[in-house]
Amino acid sequence: MKKLFVLVFLALFIQSSSFGQAVYPSTSGIKGYKKKPAKKGYDPSKLVIGSGINFGLGGGFANFGISPKIGYKFNKYIAAGVGLGYQYYKAPYSDYFTNIYNREHIVYPSLWAKAPVWGPWYLATDLEYNVIFLNGYSDGIDPSTNLPWKLNTTLTGPALLVGGGYKYEMGGKFSSTAELLYDVIQNENLPQYYQQLVFRIGFFVNF
Secondary structure, three states, X not given: OHHHXXXXXXXXXXXXXXXXXXXXXXXXOOOOOOOOOOOOOOOHHHEEEEEEEEEEEEOOEEEEEEEEEEEEEOOOOOEEEEEEEEEEEEEEOOOOOOOOEEEEEEEEEEEEEEEEEEOOEEEEEEEXXXXXXXXXXXXXXXXXXXXXXXXEEEXXXXXXXXXXXXXXXXXXXXEEEEEEEEEOOOOOOOOOOOOOEEEEEEEEEOO
């Protein structure tokens, strides 16, 4: 009798434990249940933090940079924010003078936006204002060196990069991105973008 009592008790305990662990998808059908109101105003969980990285080498060219970004997911359709980037760019002066280079140190504040399109694919745009510290050469030959005249100057100009990207979920709130962009303004003061496709990768939290 005692063994039967113990078996019945264990069966009831296991059944009650299973019932307690059951997960219900919704309680909205229960009488008197009030749905929790949507959170209004600033929500820290929608903050997006990350950085873009771009690089390239070959044929005498060098191009690499980093652009930390911060933004906000306004809804499921768009995330946008601001950034501040630095880029180093090196290119041969010309096909004839292959042993001398134009070098640029570029600082650019930016506004950015990304909008999902389908699955991991999204549209991307970056509006930048570039400040370029140029150390290179200008037209004309310096008779003392038989090379083009040296040039140290500062150039400025906007760039509007538009294109698309792919987001890879890395687990948790972390993701990496790959973007292919094109500068629609085509300012000749910005040779790092002029008539070129721009490839960038990035790493984000909560994008």
